[in-house]
Amino acid sequence: MLQIPHRLLHGPGPSPVAPSVLEALGKPCIGHMDPAFMRIMNEVREMLQLVFRTENAMTLACSGTGSAGAEMLMDNLVEPGDVCLIGINGVFGGRLTDKAKRAGGVVHNLHAEWGQVFDTDEILAKIEELKPALVAFVHAETSTGACQPFDRLAEATHKHGGLLVMDCVTSLTGLPVEIDAWGVDAAYSGTQKCLSCPPGLSPVTLSERAMHKANNRKTPANSWYLDLNLVGNYWGGSRAYHHTAPVNMNYGLHEALRLALEEGLENRWARHQRVHELLKAGLVERGFEYASDPEHSLPMLNLVRVPDTIADEAAARRQLLEEHQLEIGGGLGKLAGECWRIGIMGHGAREENVSAILSALDAVVAQPV
Amino acid sequence: MLQIPHRLLHGPGPSPVAPSVLEALGKPCIGHMDPAFMRIMNEVREMLQLVFRTENAMTLACSGTGSAGAEMLMDNLVEPGDVCLIGINGVFGGRLTDKAKRAGGVVHNLHAEWGQVFDTDEILAKIEELKPALVAFVHAETSTGACQPFDRLAEATHKHGGLLVMDCVTSLTGLPVEIDAWGVDAAYSGTQKCLSCPPGLSPVTLSERAMHKANNRKTPANSWYLDLNLVGNYWGGSRAYHHTAPVNMNYGLHEALRLALEEGLENRWARHQRVHELLKAGLVERGFEYASDPEHSLPMLNLVRVPDTIADEAAARRQLLEEHQLEIGGGLGKLAGECWRIGIMGHGAREENVSAILSALDAVVAQPV
Incomplete structure (x- = not known):
């Protein structure tokens, strides 16, 4: 044994896991199409909306770790030829860049010293210059401990019809993350940081503007597994079977979210x-x-x-x-x-x-x- | 609660989970780079080699469900323009086709009635005609209950330098699956079928021939998350950090594999x-x-x-x-x-x-x- x-x-991360989350993980498995599991998925979605501070209908736990959540957003929101502006001030901005390029994006990077953040005016000037289809920054750089302010970014991005993407893997429930108030169009996180659930799922949320882009692509997303047109129907909509959701991991996330909201x-x-x-x-x-x-x-x-x-x-x-x-x-x-x-x-x-x-x-x- | x-x-699937697997799932989480977790990963790999009946060094638990394992193989083994031969006699052959196309493959399908299998001579004739870079069939079609024989396919595929891929999501540990003896170059499975572990991981195995192809691509794989050049280094090789492995899910798989091998x-x-x-x-x-x-x-x-x-x-x-x-x-x-x-x-x-x-x-x- x-x-x-x-x-x-x-x-x-991973961070220490509360005993009740471990207990939830070890509860008997049920079917991924069972009405009781659908209720659990609905509750996970509702609690994720509360911790993301969003009313986005497309809010779910992607069936992979935080890196899969990042890839889900890049894969669905970047079309071949799209101009993207991505900040690199640590490891994870670099990874976002790699993923956006694999999705066919034409990526322009802003660079800052590792451990430092970007000056907002510098970002705004670059957005004015490039008019990018997608702007992505890391809120909490896990590799450096730097916290990027997100004020004023949405307005500048939306002015040119772009989408604002945020990595909040390490910040979610440990720092204010205000998806709707900040005008963020899409964000992803992980379960194994401030949520204190073991790794294995990635909370993601997308605005209607972001989903409009995902639903109206000229070419399919690179990934079938992460295709939001398919995953979204399983988490909401028609409930059509897509993949077999990690049932017990969702139990754990459910309990971790409950604890976070119980605390406030x-x-x-x-x-x-x-x-x-x-x-x-x-x-x-x-x-x-x-x-x-x-x-x-x-x-x-x-x-x-x-x-x-x-x-x-x-x-x-x-x-x-x-x-x-x-x-x-x-x-x-x-x-x-x-x-x-x-x-x-x-x-x-x-x-x-x-x-x-x-x-x-x-x-x-x-x-x- | x-x-x-x-x-x-x-x-x-999912199938009923043994109490000791649920107990393993609920054990305290440790770090994904902890030497104790590296030992668990090594043991998971060794036990997967035994159940796949293979000596393939590249044998691991992909950090997603069976559909992610399928995509990992298509994404890494299909290069744009590659001719692929894929059998469709149920839902899952169709999904493999979709994934191979997203990877840039030029897919030719053989079709059989749902519930029926393909005649081996018919497959061999098609391989002779197309000389495909990749031949993929579903061993156990979960949508129809049909079991496809795999004899003689490897020899014909290898004659033209192609790779033979097998979906054994539903068959692994419930029926003979002989990766090395049958000459299969790459296979994927799921945890929630005959292994009786909750869903969330996908056992995959790749031969040296398959890895030679994955390691010598002209273009990167579509996916960063599933890129075997990166994932493989974390599971073996340099142990370089790639993503945060689903630690507790690997505990569960470890115990499920132990039970399967204890039974024989x-x-x-x-x-x-x-x-x-x-x-x-x-x-x-x-x-x-x-x-x-x-x-x-x-x-x-x-x-x-x-x-x-x-x-x-x-x-x-x-x-x-x-x-x-x-x-x-x-x-x-x-x-x-x-x-x-x-x-x-x-x-x-x-x-x-x-x-x-x-x-x-x-x-x-x-x-x-």
């Missing part, structure tokens, strides 16, 4: 901020330096420089894992070897977890292997 | 055959007529005509579900309204389940609503 070690999950989104955002400040104070007190823009840092993902006293950062992370059961993340891409990523997400954003993180860091940084 | 009704799952594949195949014969005897005794070719019928999926006494077959299935907790499948595609699909898969292929199915049918067919 499978032996699973005890871990404190404080990397970039405002309370949950405030809890992430409060626990972030506690962690940050402890880290700064110990001489850790933040590597992301202090004005635009995420509360749930803390990017710090590896202390000079640590010669082998990968060995130090192994020691944290093996001796203290603590998982933190290494740097990704350009930041590999230079930075650590410390996550306090969802069920893991608690005062006692901060104490455990700081104690483990004290032991390993003071006495590196 | 989520209330899940009790169900006897005897449709086309030959014993499991024999059990499916034995329980099928018991079910068939009971159905025939009650006047049910099989609608699939009796020489090539699947044991785990029984296609029967809706009895003449039933005026509203959907209402009868609802009655089976609501009054007897029994899920059976309706007909799919051309067979909608005409046939029922009764599955006895994996953990559900048991004598006592046959009794429950027959009792429920007796009650509903004798007294339809």
